Amino acid sequence: MRILHVITRFVRGGADENTLLSCNAQEEAGHEIHLVCGNEFHASMLSKLHPKVQSHALPPLVRRLSPVNDIRATLALYRLCRDLRPDVVHTHTSKAGFVGRAAAWAARVPVIIHGVHILPFLNVGPVQRLIYWVAEKMLVPVTDAFVDVSEGMKVECLRYGIGGEAKHLVVPSGMDVARFRAAQPVSDAELSAVCGGGVEQWHEAEIVLMVAAFEERKRQLAFLDVFTDVVKTRPKAVLLLAGDGPDRSQIEERIAALGLAGRVKLIGFRQDVERWMKRADVCVLSSEREGLPRVVVQYALAGRPIVATRLPGVEVVVQEGKNGFLVDSVEEMSAPILKTLSDRILSSQLSAYSQKLDLSPWSSDYMAQQLDDLYVSLLKKG
16 A cells, blocks of 8 residues: 655654654555655654655644645645555644645545544634634545544544544554563663762652653643642652653743752653653653543553543553542642652552553554554445
8 A cells, every 4th residue: 555644743742653653564564655744853753764664844734723834735735645646644633634634635545544643622722622623523524534542532532523433443552562561770870870969869769750742731830830749748759851842941940940950850852761661650741631642651561650630541541549540630640649659558559550451452563453454444445
């Protein structure tokens, strides 16, 4: 098959990693793979693509609402579809989903798939909600299938009338499961080298880890206020923020304003993030809106206690009181974090449960096979 994947940004987020693994697995399976992304991308992500995957830059494809750019992107993608004549167009993320499906339909691509990593009309203002919901509804007739990253995402789609049951398939966002299961934790010496301070300090530290892009919907700024309460009770607690992004300067300013300079460390994107997860005493995520985050699955694969905000489908991985805790607001996160840090027996029980969870459906091989079967079945139906 000739398959064209379209994504708005190709950075280091969950949807981007999902798309990367899909492209590479499908190329390995012998398909001809093309990837289109907008003007936001990381060279490191492009370098991880299989050498035979053909990438195409589409500068007008931008994340924000921009009628002129959106029209230009749709026309450019339409021309690309007419030139390549793909069997399948698979779109990822919201803006690429709008532009990509419209262009693919106009170009008469046989099969059009949309990956639901997040629903753009959830947890936004009323005007944005209406615009995004109407756009999604308009594209339902031209979408042959929706690939939902979690059952929760599927439920939300059906609740808002985005396609019927028959059009939805839940395919967990794949990853290298063994990498996170078998990782060895970073040493105290490595912590000292990256974060500063003495080895003895890190030997006694209680590490709270958040792995997330530094952007508004991840809510690191709000979580810093929560962490001030944690530090008051657990003076050896240290927050490690792994990631980077547009909110970095605001996060640095907030850390200074709260007097947390010695208690919060920004460690950037880590190529060995699984080892940092293994070292953490508790892993957290304060996201406002997204599908089932890949990082929460990775926390569980690393066998760590988890405290996270309630997101669609996340309860499949974070099971209340068994391997972690789910809360309805960022402000509620301090209590379960303190509970986990102060009770070593509970912490061990939470970790043990995470280690026993069957998370094999999140393997990249499983994801690739599910997508391949879906494409073939839809092409056969014509």
